[in-house]
Every structure is written in structure tokens, then in C-alpha cells.
Amino acid sequence: MGLNLRHVSARVVFTLALLLAGAKARADSPAATFDQTSFPAAGTHDAILTIPQFGRYSITVSSTQGVALQLVDRMAGPGDVQGTPGAQDGRIDAFLERGTYKIDLIADAHGTGNSRLLVTAFTELQRAPARLIEDKPVLASLGDDQQLHGGW
DSSP states (O other): OOOOHHHHHHHHHHHHHHHHHHHHHHHHSOOOEESOOEEESSSEEEEEEEEOSSEEEEEEEEOSSOEEEEEEETTTEEOOOBSBTTTBOOEEEEEEOSEEEEEEEEEOTTOOSEEEEEEEEOEEOOOOOOOOOTTOOOOOOOOTTEEOOSOO
């Protein structure tokens, strides 16, 4: 079986073009932002999160003692509390529409130090659609804040 170099070269060029286009689209799109990112790690606080375009986002808080998070949507209302005040920092992974959201931070009343909010958009892995073959599993591995779309 001979190797068709033109076919292989065309696939390599096409794959590189897809990767570059995806990277450029991510670089050109505005980032999600908070109105404030640093808070005392004691009591309750809130921040406004602005989402520029529909997508999947990870919202995390970091502290030395544990601060919980709660996403409040204008239509759906408050979501579940993620994390435990005074014990474990919270993380919310959610599909969000373009717009603004309220994030409640809930810390132990006697906490000390500061907490920091971070929002990260999930990155799309560029892959060719999987060819499904009967009785053959499709295996994929994803890192934190990565997702596969289309064909999977």
C-alpha cells in the first residue's frame, strides 16, 4: 500500500488551518470579566460577571481557608452553592449565555485573608469527527477546562 504524499500534505495543511483559525477566533473574542476579583475571605460578598458570548465557563474562587460560590441567573434565579465556607473553595462549570450574572461569595464569618475570583472559558479541542464502528469504543482524553464538540 503506497503513501500518497499529496493527500497527507493536504490533510496537514487543512488541520493546521483549522487550529490557527480556532486560536485566532479565541484571541479575537473578548474575555469574560468580573467587576471586582479580590474580596475579604470573611462574610458574604457579590460580584458581577460579564459574559461576552455563549460558551462553557469555569468560575473559581481561591483562598487559604475555603470560600463557597453561588451563580445567580436573572431568569433561573440562584443556583446551588459550590464549596464549603471555611473548608473548601468553590468551582462552577456552566454553559452561560451572553449577558451579566451575579456571583455570591460565601465565606466563614471569622475568616481571614483575601479570596480571588477567576473565570476561564473552556477551550475547544479541534478534532476530526469520530468514525463510529460497531462494537469499537471511541476513546478521548480531556484536560481541565477542555471540551470536544461535534462528532462526539
